[in-house]
Amino acid sequence: MTDASDSLSPSSYDLIPQPPSGFKSGFVGIIGRPNVGKSTIMNQLVGQKIAITSPIAQTTRNRLRGILTTAEAQFIFVDTPGIHKPHHQLGKVLVENAKLAVRSVDVVLFVVDCATEAGGGDRYIAEFLSSSDLPVIIGLNKADLQPEEYNRLDRTYQELADARGWPVVKFSAKTTEGFEQLQATLRDRLEEGPYYYPPDLVTDQPERFIMGELIREQILLLTREEVPHSVAVEIERVQESDDITRVFAAINVERDSQKGILIGKKGSMLKTIGTAAREQMQKLIMGQVYLELFVKVRSKWRQSPSRLSQFGYKVSQD
Numbered sequence: 232m233t234d235a236s237d238s239l240s241p242s243s244y245d246l247i248p249q250p251p252s253g254f255k256s257g258f259v260g261i262i263g264r265p266n267v268g269k270s271t272i273m274n275q276l277v278g279q280k281i282a283i284t285s286p287i288a289q290t291t292r293n294r295l296r297g298i299l300t301t302a303e304a305q306f307i308f309v310d311t312p313g314i315h316k317p318h319h320q321l322g323k324v325l326v327e328n329a330k331l332a333v334r335s336v337d338v339v340l341f342v343v344d345c346a347t348e349a350g351g352g353d354r355y356i357a358e359f360l361s362s363s364d365l366p367v368i369i370g371l372n373k374a375d376l377q378p379e380e381y382n383r384l385d386r387t388y389q390e391l392a393d394a395r396g397w398p399v400v401k402f403s404a405k406t407t408e409g410f411e412q413l414q415a416t417l418r419d420r421l422e423e424g425p426y427y428y429p430p431d432l433v434t435d436q437p438e439r440f441i442m443g444e445l446i447r448e449q450i451l452l453l454t455r456e457e458v459p460h461s462v463a464v465e466i467e468r469v470q471e472s473d474d475i476t477r478v479f480a481a482i483n484v485e486r487d488s489q490k491g492i493l494i495g496k497k498g499s500m501l502k503t504i505g506t507a508a509r510e511q512m513q514k515l516i517m518g519q520v521y522l523e524l525f526v527k528v529r530s531k532w533r534q535s536p537s538r539l540s541q542f543g544y545k546v547s548q549d
């Protein structure tokens with residue numbers, strides 16, 4: 232995998248080639264309610280897992296860029312946390328970041344789940360997007376889950392789109408059916424432009440960040456109830472040698488009871504999380520990984536601006 236940390240030294244900027252004439256490029260914000268499939272769409276479009284996904288709503292916490300370069304265009308997808316009614320400081324920061332992301336993109340892909348009808352959350356986002364002058368495309372995702380007779384649900388989204396003159400594209404991020412149409416519709420709305428990133432780059436995030444996310448993903452998948460949302464992973468140290476990469480990571484939780492759940496009987500849960508995350512990391516770096524996990528209790532970290540910032544969650548304007 233190629234990421235920004237090893238590719239974007241000043242000298243590699245010099246190596247970015249000139250695009251052919253008529254080449255288009257730009258930033259595409261992927262916006263929508265939690266759990267509609269935004270991160271899955273980005274991973275599938277760029278062809279690599281750079282954003283973690285899970286059936287639990289509010290998986291994505293950071294704005295993450297995924298880059299797809301074709302012969303005709305470069306799309307820089309900006310994955311954002313799902314927009315929802317926030318219940319705590321962390322939630323507020325996430326929603327704020329998603330809204331800010333819209334200000335710095337050229338086109339918005341507004342993703343909805345077409346297996347359910349348009350609801351208040353979708354209408355809220357549509358209103359918010361209408362207040363900007365950006366081109367918006369409504370993406371009806373999860374088409375594979377929609378039984379034939381439920382096509383009528385599409386009308387609820389079509390109404391949102393028609394009222395604002397937005398095009399609608401239907402697809403499945405799971406099967407990638409409809410993706411060609413999606414790419415073509417997005418490309419039509421981009422302006423001619425340069426390569427913003429080298430053509431072989433798939434993300435602007437350093438591997439270290441993605442490693443932390445891969446640990447968080449296993450916690451989301453393996454633990455229940457309040458634990459997943461109370462976790463922040465910090466990669467404390469990465470030691471690279473010729474044959475193995477050693478990663479030391481802290482899993483921060485808010486309460487002793489959560490620490491107990493994460494560690495499990497005789498350390499069994501932490502071991503399961505570690506083994507699964509290590510396998511994913513090995514795919515990421517294409518080499519051997521040794522992973523050591525620690526669990527720390529940081530009371531009420533989701534309410535603390537300094538802890539939020541320490542764990543990488545801050546409202547950012549870029």
Ligand SMILES: Nc1nc2c(ncn2[C@@H]2O[C@H](COP(=O)(O)OP(=O)(O)OP(=O)(O)O)[C@@H](O)[C@H]2O)c(=O)[nH]1
Nearest residue numbers: 266267268269270271285289290291313373404405
């Ligand atoms: N069947 C099916 N499942 C999908 C599709 N797209 C995403 N999913 C599943 O939907 C769940 C949520 O996907 P994510 O990509 O994490 O959703 P998200 O919108 O990024 O979620 P947040 O980070 O919570 O905002 C996961 O279990 C995905 O596997 C699809 O096209 N079809």
